[in-house]
Amino acid sequence: MKENKLMMKNHLTAFCQLRKEALDDIRQYLRDNGEIDATQVSNHYQACYFNHHGEPVTALIESIILNENKVEVTTDENYSIGEDDMTTEHIESVLNIMDDLNLIEKQPEVLCPKCQSNNVKMNVWMNPNTPDKTYNPVDDDNEYSGRVYCEDCKDIIALPISGEKKIRELFLDNDIDYVTFDMHFPTDKGYIISVSADGFEYASEETGSFDELDENTLENLAYELELQIEADKEVFDKARGF
Ligand SMILES: [Zn+2]
Structure with missing residues (x-):
């Protein structure tokens, strides 16, 4: 019995936390994007509540506002349900x-x-003490x-x-600080002339960070970088007479 009681308490704590997080997220969305017009949804949602006269009412949800x-x-029905009165069903x-x-x-x-x-499985770290058990993929450098x-x-x-x-791995693996391109790398914002592990420099001498490039461009940049590193190595080896 003791265990059950504890389990329920833990679940209720987790539930309250989830409710709070959901409302935080909805509030943040409304702050950033303005109200939500629920009449745009093909599948209409109803809300049950007690009106000002204490009568139970079921009405269609029209909008979600801040x-x-x-x-x-x-x-x-021209009625508003505030955040503090919202039930789990409303949320x-x-x-x-x-x-x-x-x-x-x-x-x-x-x-x-x-x-x-x-249908895949991953190595994860799990928190065994939380009721909803949080899992994190293992980031450790293992096989x-x-x-x-x-x-x-049926394969790894x-x-x-x-x-x-x-x-970042290319810089680490090759033990170099930066690479200068022989052929400038084109992007929407201009040509990239050199790259380091932390960012890059445009031909305009402006610096840029990786988060301003989309994934596709980043993959191409990584590819070109690898080629340039190989080319630089060859030049270096030739200069040393290999
Ligand atoms: Zn597969």
């Missing part, structure tokens, strides 16, 4: 509306690089880091690494 920095749900409906309108950023799915299946086991391929497969990570 009122004095608090989330508020308005209904077609769930708001999240469903946001989901239907594609306003919720999804965590990128980990897929098998070979067959694109999501399974950055790899998945695909249940469909390396996940593709991001362009930025690849660039």
Whole structure:
């Protein structure tokens, strides 16, 4: 019994935390993007509540707004439900509306690089003391880091690494500080003439950081960088008479 009681207490704590986080996220969204028009959703959501006369009412949710920095749900019965009076069902409906309108950023799915299946397993670290158990992929440099086991391929497969990570690894592996391109690397913002582990320099002498490039450009940059490093090595070896 004691264990059960403790488990319920832990779950309730986690639940309250989740409720708070959900409302924080909704508030942040409304602050950044303005109100949400729930009538745009093809699948209409209803809210149940007690009106000013204490009568139970079911009405359609019309919009989700921010009122004095608090989330508020308005209904077609001209009634507003404030954040403090929102039940779990109300919050769930708001999240469903946001989901239907594609306003919720999804965590990128980990897929098998070979067959694109999501039936994969990863080495993770787990917190055994939290009721909802938090898992984190293992980042340690062991033989399974950055790899998945695909249940469909029945194989351990390396996940593709991001362009930025690849660039940093190139500098680390080759023990160099920066690379100057023989052929300038074109981007939307101008030509990149040299790269270091922390950023790069445009032909305009302006410096840039990796987060201003999209993943595709970063991967191309990593590829060109690798070629340039190889070319520099050859020149260096020739100069030393190899
Ligand atoms: Zn696979």
